Amino acid sequence: MYYFYKNEFVHKQDIQISPDDRGYYFGDGIYEVFRVYNGQIYEGAAHIQRLERTASEVRLQLPYSNEEIIDIINRLIQGNNLVEGTVYMQITRGEAPRAHPFPTQAEPIVLAYCTEVKRPLTTIQNGIQAITQPDIRWLRCDLKTLNLLPNVLAKQTALDHGVQEVILHREGTVTECSASNLMIIKDDVLYTHPANHLILHGITRAVVLRLAHALHIQVKEEPFTTNQLLQADEVFITGTTVEITSILRIDGQVIGTGTPGPTTQRLKAEFEKTFLQ
Template sequence: MYFYKDGFLEKKDLHISPDDRGYYFGDGVYEVFRVYNGRIYEQEAHMQRLQKSASEVRIALPYSSQEIENILSKLVHENGIVEGTIYMQITRGEAPRAHPFPKDAQPVMLAYCTDVKRPTATIQSGIHAISFEDIRWLRCDLKTLNLLPNVMAKQAALDHGVQEVILHRSGTVTECSASNFMMVKDHILYTHPANNLILHGITRAVVLRLARALQIDVKEEPFTLQQLQQADEAFITGTTVEVTPVIHIDGKPIGSGEPGPITRKLQNEFERTFAV
């Protein structure tokens, strides 16, 4: 498997400096791209989000957008990836440990592929979740390396024997540990507005676009855990989870306790966006 760091190389030849600010400060940004049929899905949208995240935390991209896209495409080709993901991160660079931005550090880009398959089983059957207080910082719209709160939330889900958490701030639902969240009530699709409290998910944007094309009413507005308990359907969206139904939350069924018709319709439409 080939990686990219200052060129294409095998994992055994890859070296990460202990002075990299991503290592001791989480001082960096990242993106995860999905590969379907050997092609990078929604690449332009991912690149736009990468540029925004890097700009907001004042990290200069080490290459132009076109150069990064060429590197990622070559990674997919060299690794023979037909279906999988690309992970890419850019840190502020290597410098002695000190909080202020270093003056001379050069941003460091690392990227690699996986051949992980689509989670078809959970896409079909749905998952269980618990609610969990959202303790993250107030710039969740930036895709940074500071993911310890997300890690703690995901582990809390696994500790409770479920697959995901529904994060909330004082009862107002935001998103999940590694995905966006939507619910359906009376044929209306609800999701938290794309402000600083959630990540502006690429799959989220695709699903909202598909919903509107299907003439499903969409409301991007906050809703509460109490309102969620009365939902007819619920699902998560994300690069690696696509559109996955949530059928139980906090031990209680959502609607019938089975994936709902609007969820199924959106799943089918989403699959058409990458089908050959």
């Protein structure tokens, strides 16, 4: 498998990551995950825009233009014969002796590679279960940085409880999940937390909201509580790899009818039209 590292396309075994890489000891870096369907980047412009925004907010200079980044991704897709999967791209602030201030001489380091990821059709069709827990992350969840330990702990907590996802809340106000955005349907209205600093501005989230408007589904981007969550008619997550997946049981309580709801199903059908040929 071909990787991209330090301006070269190389084999994985030829990559040597320095212990002085600030991403290694500070998590001082950013990343983006590009979805690939039928050998093509999905919503590439939106992913690039989010990558640019995160880089700007953490004061990291991207070493390539947008066009060059897209070219790198396409060359990885073609070189690895990727039909369906993801391309992970990580950019750290570079190599420097360990010190908190930004180094003056270090240059950003880019690592990118492909992963074959099939659509999770079973969970998309049948739904998943989740639990709730307090959101202990920092207050810039809108930035896609390498600081993901709280998300890792949340996801492991879900697996420890025999469920697939954790729904996070701040003092009872639902934000999102460990690795996805969250939406609910109540009385035919779609609710989701506003895209502010408390959630990641998901690409799939944006697509779903766009589709909801096209389907004349009323949308309210406003906070809602864990009590409202449990009383919802339908609950589903959105994300690059999970697409649109229903949550049928939360903290052991059945949501709605206990099956993927009609509004969610409509959105799934329209979402598939955006990439299926």
